Amino acid sequence: MTAPVRARSSADLIRAEEPVLAHNYHPLPVVVARAEGSWVEDVEGRRYLDMLAGYSALNFGHRHPALIEAAHRQLDTLTLTSRAFHNDRLAEFAESLAALTGLDMVLPMNTGAEAVESAIKVARKWAYEVKGVPADQATIVVAADNFHGRTTTIVSFSTDPLARTGFGPFTPGFRIVPYDDLPALEAAIDETTAAVLIEPIQGEAGVVIPDEGYLRGVRDVTRRAGCLFIADEIQSGLGRTGRTLAVDHEDVVPDAVLLGKALGGGIVPVSAVVARREVLSVLRPGEHGSTFGGNPLAAAVGSAVVDLLHTGEFQHRAAELGVLLREGLASLVGKGVLGFRARGLWAGVDIDPTLGTGRDISHRLMTHGILVKDTHGSTIRLAPPLTITAEELVSALGTLEEVLRKGA
Ligand SMILES: *Cc1c(COP(=O)(O)O)cnc(C)c1O
Numbered sequence: 001m002t003a004p005v006r007a008r009s010s011a012d013l014i015r016a017e018e019p020v021l022a023h024n025y026h027p028l029p030v031v032v033a034r035a036e037g038s039w040v041e042d043v044e045g046r047r048y049l050d051m052l053a054g055y056s057a058l059n060f061g062h063r064h065p066a067l068i069e070a071a072h073r074q075l076d077t078l079t080l081t082s083r084a085f086h087n088d089r090l091a092e093f094a095e096s097l098a099a100l101t102g103l104d105m106v107l108p109m110n111t112g113a114e115a116v117e118s119a120i121k122v123a124r125k126w127a128y129e130v131k132g133v134p135a136d137q138a139t140i141v142v143a144a145d146n147f148h149g150r151t152t153t154i155v156s157f158s159t160d161p162l163a164r165t166g167f168g169p170f171t172p173g174f175r176i177v178p179y180d181d182l183p184a185l186e187a188a189i190d191e192t193t194a195a196v197l198i199e200p201i202q203g204e205a206g207v208v209i210p211d212e213g214y215l216r217g218v219r220d221v222t223r224r225a226g227c228l229f230i231a232d233e234i235q236s237g238l239g240r241t242g243r244t245l246a247v248d249h250e251d252v253v254p255d256a257v258l259l260g261k262a263l264g265g266g267i268v269p270v271s272a273v274v275a276r277r278e279v280l281s282v283l284r285p286g287e288h289g290s291t292f293g294g295n296p297l298a299a300a301v302g303s304a305v306v307d308l309l310h311t312g313e314f315q316h317r318a319a320e321l322g323v324l325l326r327e328g329l330a331s332l333v334g335k336g337v338l339g340f341r342a343r344g345l346w347a348g349v350d351i352d353p354t355l356g357t358g359r360d361i362s363h364r365l366m367t368h369g370i371l372v373k374d375t376h377g378s379t380i381r382l383a384p385p386l387t388i389t390a391e392e393l394v395s396a397l398g399t400l401e402e403v404l405r406k407g408a
Helices: 010-017 065-075 090-101 112-131 152-156 182-188 214-225 246-250 296-310 313-330 358-367 390-406
Strands: 032-036 039-042 047-050 105-109 139-143 174-177 193-198 228-232 256-259 271-275 337-342 347-351 379-382
Touching (some): 065 296, 090 105, 090 256, 090 296, 112 271, 174 182, 182 214, 214 228, 358 379, 358 390
Parallel strands (some): 139 174, 193 228, 228 256
Antiparallel strands (some): 105 271, 256 271, 347 379
């Protein structure tokens, strides 16, 4: 007789990771085994409200029925072809994503970093072929405190020492200016500039929202200078801020928009560069590619995500519930909260550092059944699924108040 298989406890599983898993993350000690909607459940059956939503990869909650159904249907039909052949899902995905963003063409990739890398390559090629920048002279202007991903080229223009130190030599061709500073941006642009690449709201930096007019200013400056405006909406996009894209708050249409995270519906990695025809037309066969980019499973899930967004329901929910979030956070200012920045269902909350680090607060919230993640120092980020109910949101804010009241 064989011994009954004993399920491994959370503590066992955390211990088991230590010697065999790279330590590039420092997760909270919760081991998630199941999830549905806004809730996750750990190995021992404890339930937690997910107020991080996979850094906005789970905008529609865990296992949204329409997305799961689209994925199941596609799994039963066709999963991968490579781009050596056409697949019957890609046309619809590209059409609907272009329509959603008001842009013309789609370059499908997988992860966010790949979309950023692809946009950098496209912008450089556009600079040489369309703008007439001399070979290998193109520059791209970016903002300090940016987060665009983890590849060698992308960390080359990060200002976060943790992201960069030990990873050189770095890719040249980037100029870093302060965020939300139009004069500095304008001064950094010259005849070699291919593009300005920014986040319309800086998520990892702590949900930093630029002053009203900044995004319109970036649009004006780049248009006048004859360079591209590339908006990294990988975290800010797809309903999070109460509009489809964060740039929609200023009625701005960039030359290229980068999407990822929620585009995969929390099921598969799906990213894309969506751009004006003139921009993406610089790519010809063989010049860029991805084995998995645009695969039929990704396209089916991505199309289902875009269908959800075409209804406007989620943008509306984020805007409405965002009012509750702002009111709730405003009532905590002076009660452990020093300040906060919020747009839609997205907030960076600066906790009084005497109460603990962002990680301490996240840990205490976890023991009270709420999952969040710190960004830097004593700032925590709230980004619940857009499917969260008003009651769940109010209850989470109540728990935050209680945790702050109890102090360190
Ligand atoms: C997460 C993120 C990325 C990178 O996405 P990955 O899928 O992790 O490579 C790029 N830009 C922004 C703004 C992000 O939030």
